[in-house]
Amino acid sequence: MPGRRVLAAGPFAWTFRPRVIVVVVVALALLVLVASLNITLGTSRIGLGDVLRTLVGGGTRREAAIVFDLRMPRTLTGILVGAAFGLSGALFQTIARNPLASPDVLGITWGAGVGAVAVITLSGNYGQISGLAGALGVPLAGLIGGLLAGIALYVLSWRRGLDGYRMVLIGIGISAVGYNVTYWLLTVGDVDDAARATTWLVGNLGDVGWEAVGPVLLALAVLVPITLVCGRTVGGLQFGDETSRGLGIRVDAARGGLLLLAAGLAAVATAASGPIAFVALATPQIALRLTRSAQPPLFGSLVLGALLTVTADLLVRVLPGAADLPVGVLTAVLGAPYLIFLFVRTRREATA
Secondary structure, eight states, X not given: OTTOEEEEETTEEEEEOHHHHHHHHHHHHHHHHXXXXXXXXXXXXXXXXXXXXXXXXXXXXXXXXXXXXXXXXXXXXXXXXXXXXXXXXXXXXXXXXXXXXXXXXXXXXXXXXXXXHHHHHTSSBTTBOSTHHHHHHHHHHHHHHHHHHHHHHHHHHBSSSBOHHHHHHHHHHHHHHHHHHHHHHHHHSOHHHHHHHHHHHTOOOTTOOHHHHHHHHHHHHHHHHHHHHTHHHHHHTTXXXXXXXXXXXXXXXHHHHHHHHHHHHHHHHHHHHOOOTTHHHHHHHHHHHHHTOSSOOHHHHHXXXXXXXHHHHHHXXXXXXXXXXXXXXXXXXXXXXXXXXXXXXXHHHHHO
């Protein structure tokens, strides 16, 4: 195929596209640069040399507190949740064969929101309530809520197979239900807990600490390799069902499994930072156009999702007048016009 290369080693052979590799390498380099700036810049500016010295055990106590307690966990969480959102969006858009399919639109983030906000607002202490929910905490409650929303999406969308258009319509309905349940929980909870939950709902990296890094890192260490191993199956699903079956893919089982993987990735990211809007929607389409692929590239979407999220977090930290602005507000402001553009373009393609 045009643009593809084959790497052979004995009986094994791999196909790859050089343009995809170039895009990923450049995106990784930019991610390292932006992450470094996110750690060095801020109200208290710390030089890169001082940061490196602090990382190896040097530096002053003040520099260590700023780097290790504030900026490092915030930056790492941004990288992890952005990667999860980007990969989740690529999976959903491939499964549905629809650029509008994303965790935001399909109700997965609102399902996670219901679980997390229930734990927050039905407690006298943020993230902790007695009994089983106290053992689960906010991250696992969000994960369960997102997975339940994913299962509901699959069951309600099923009609002798999964139809992308029907999936988007069902997802919009699930989003509406999750949205209203979430805000009902805010009305019945304590005022202080409701205020914390509201801050979480707009997608905020400002309050995250090392306690947020561990669970999302562990979840991604399991989910991301499984997803990337399924890359051949994801690629096969871009064709029609009959062609996919001819390639040996069990189409219905593959879509169901990939949908749960995508829901799990989105739920983990949402539970860690709140629903950072439009990252999962826009990133796969950006990766698709940069790589000129037939479908959103998985690893490319993962890296670009991390880059987009950390860049947005850097902007809300250094732009004049944007101090303490939740990162989800910026991504929503930038992403809403893009969503309108996708709606218009999809409608034109459907009527062409």
